[in-house]
Amino acid sequence: MVDVKKIVVVGSGLMGNGIAQVSLMAGYNVTLVDIKDEFLDKAFANIEKGLKKSESKGQLGEGVTADALMAKLKRTLDLASAVKDADYTIEAVVENMKVKKEVFKTMAENSPAHCILATNTSTMSITEIAKDCGRPENVIGMHFFNPVPLMRCIEVIAGEKSSEEAMETGMAVSNSLPCLRGNRYVAKVLIDRPGFIVNRMNAPGQIYLSWVFDQAKEKQIPWNQIDADGGHAMPMGPCELCDYVGLDTMHHVMEYYAETLSPNFKPGKVISELVEAGNLGAKTGKGFYDWSGGRPKIDKSQKAGLFDLQTMMAIMLNEGCRILEEGVASGFKIIDDANMAGMNTPGPFGAGKKNFEAWSKLLDEIADKTGAEYLRPCELMKSGGFVKMRK
Ligand code: CAA
Numbered sequence: 001m002v003d004v005k006k007i008v009v010v011g012s013g014l015m016g017n018g019i020a021q022v023s024l025m026a027g028y029n030v031t032l033v034d035i036k037d038e039f040l041d042k043a044f045a046n047i048e049k050g051l052k053k054s055e056s057k058g059q060l061g062e063g064v065t066a067d068a069l070m071a072k073l074k075r076t077l078d079l080a081s082a083v084k085d086a087d088y089t090i091e092a093v094v095e096n097m098k099v100k101k102e103v104f105k106t107m108a109e110n111s112p113a114h115c116i117l118a119t120n121t122s123t124m125s126i127t128e129i130a131k132d133c134g135r136p137e138n139v140i141g142m143h144f145f146n147p148v149p150l151m152r153c154i155e156v157i158a159g160e161k162s163s164e165e166a167m168e169t170g171m172a173v174s175n176s177l178p179c180l181r182g183n184r185y186v187a188k189v190l191i192d193r194p195g196f197i198v199n200r201m202n203a204p205g206q207i208y209l210s211w212v213f214d215q216a217k218e219k220q221i222p223w224n225q226i227d228a229d230g231g232h233a234m235p236m237g238p239c240e241l242c243d244y245v246g247l248d249t250m251h252h253v254m255e256y257y258a259e260t261l262s263p264n265f266k267p268g269k270v271i272s273e274l275v276e277a278g279n280l281g282a283k284t285g286k287g288f289y290d291w292s293g294g295r296p297k298i299d300k301s302q303k304a305g306l307f308d309l310q311t312m313m314a315i316m317l318n319e320g321c322r323i324l325e326e327g328v329a330s331g332f333k334i335i336d337d338a339n340m341a342g343m344n345t346p347g348p349f350g351a352g353k354k355n356f357e358a359w360s361k362l363l364d365e366i367a368d369k370t371g372a373e374y375l376r377p378c379e380l381m382k383s384g385g386f387v388k389m390r391k
């Protein structure tokens with residue numbers, strides 16, 4: 001296993017600055033790389049704010065100050081020089097295959113031979129990202145959840161050529177990163193399929209939600225009523241969560257699933273229009289909601305009745321069964337646990353054991369309503385065969 005002392009985080013946006021913060025808190029020397037100084041300025045301010053908050057709560061450990069950790073954080077616009085003495089890199093640039101491949105080539109050509117190169121892609125193939133960089137055996141997936149300091153889950157993903165040493169180092173580094181809201185949960189993802197475990201299981205819900213958003217627009221139903229349909233079981237309703245993740249990221253992700261899983265994933269009108277208008281959610285101050293004054297206060301007193309959680313759970317169970325069929329995870333407990341750690345909502349297998357027959361009927365109804373064949377139940381779900389599979 002590689003002895004990791006210096007981590008380079010590439011991309012200092014929403015995810016990169018959270019990754020840099022927890023890496024500093026774990027005691028690593030960290031360099032943050034971006035393409036413009038103004039992005040790094042913003043990231044440094046966010047990291048400092050987070051560390052000061054943690055210091056005030058005694059979360060940094062005895063004698064450790066935010067100022068001392070900030071002194072271990074370096075910055076540059078020059079990726080090639082940043083990785084010269086790196087032991088480990090975490091790429092968190094935009095969700096675009098071409099950009100990621102260029103970044104990996106630069107990292108592989110300029111870093112020491114032992115350096116492990118991880119990508120925080122939400123959905124895309126680790127094998128493809130690694131393919132032309134020259135050292136695919138050093139490349140792994142390391143998928144965090146937003147906001148990084150507060151979400152427990154990290155998925156560590158093996159590409160086709162990832163070495164055992166790279167995977168072991170990735171698991172060890174992930175386990176070493178603190179989480180401010182409960183214990184860190186690291187899930188090993190056995191094969192490289194779109195969306196890995198948690199995002200994959202939540203992916204077809206986006207087909208359903210895209211349809212819900214377009215229906216709401218047609219019927220002039222306000223977004224807060226859609227979020228009210230989610231009730232209190234969801235820490236953020238679907239519209240708020242899309243804004244929080246970033247509508248551009250959602251759009252890229254759906255386009256990628258449309259290419260790799262089913263054309264039914266093509267983003268609907270509402271999401272496409274928001275992205276075209278540059279209303280990307282929290283990061284631009286506007287998406288479904290206005291974020292210019294911080295997290296919006298959402299009135300959930302009236303429901304739209306357009307979207308329901310039971311259908312969401314049925315859709316998740318169906319995709320969870322496909323994940324098991326493909327061998328992406330070693331059993332259904334890890335799928336449920338990773339979902340709880342990554343989304344703060346329960347996975348579908350617990351309730352699904354009793355409900356798979358009723359939920360299969362529900363899926364046929366929703367496939368008829370939306371016209372999305374991908375939502376129909378798979379054999380493993382319809383038969384309840386997953387109940388007898390390894391936990
Ligand atoms: N450093 C230190 N402290 C921090 C911090 C940071 N960076 N960020 C927040 N905090 C502190 C806050 O200041 C707050 O402190 P106080 O309680 O002292 O005020 C504390 O942490 C809790 O913060 P919040 O009040 O914001 O927390 P909350 O209870 O409202 O929960 C949440 C926030 C955890 C984000 C919750 O709303 C939630 O679970 N939302 C759903 C998020 C989700 O689903 N994420 C996954 C998205 S999908 C994804 O990420 C994958 C992908 O590939 C797209």
Ligand code: NAD
Nearest residue numbers: 011012013014015034035092093094095121122144146245
């Ligand atoms: P973001 O748009 O907030 O940040 C991306 C940053 O990368 C920007 O600061 C941009 O300037 C920088 N960048 C672009 N090209 C670069 C290059 N060649 N070199 C260095 N920096 C470059 O995006 P984000 O939400 O932080 O997402 C980053 C990655 O993490 C994506 O792959 C995304 O799919 C993934 N991800 C996002 C979330 C989420 O909820 N937003 C969750 C998990 C994973």
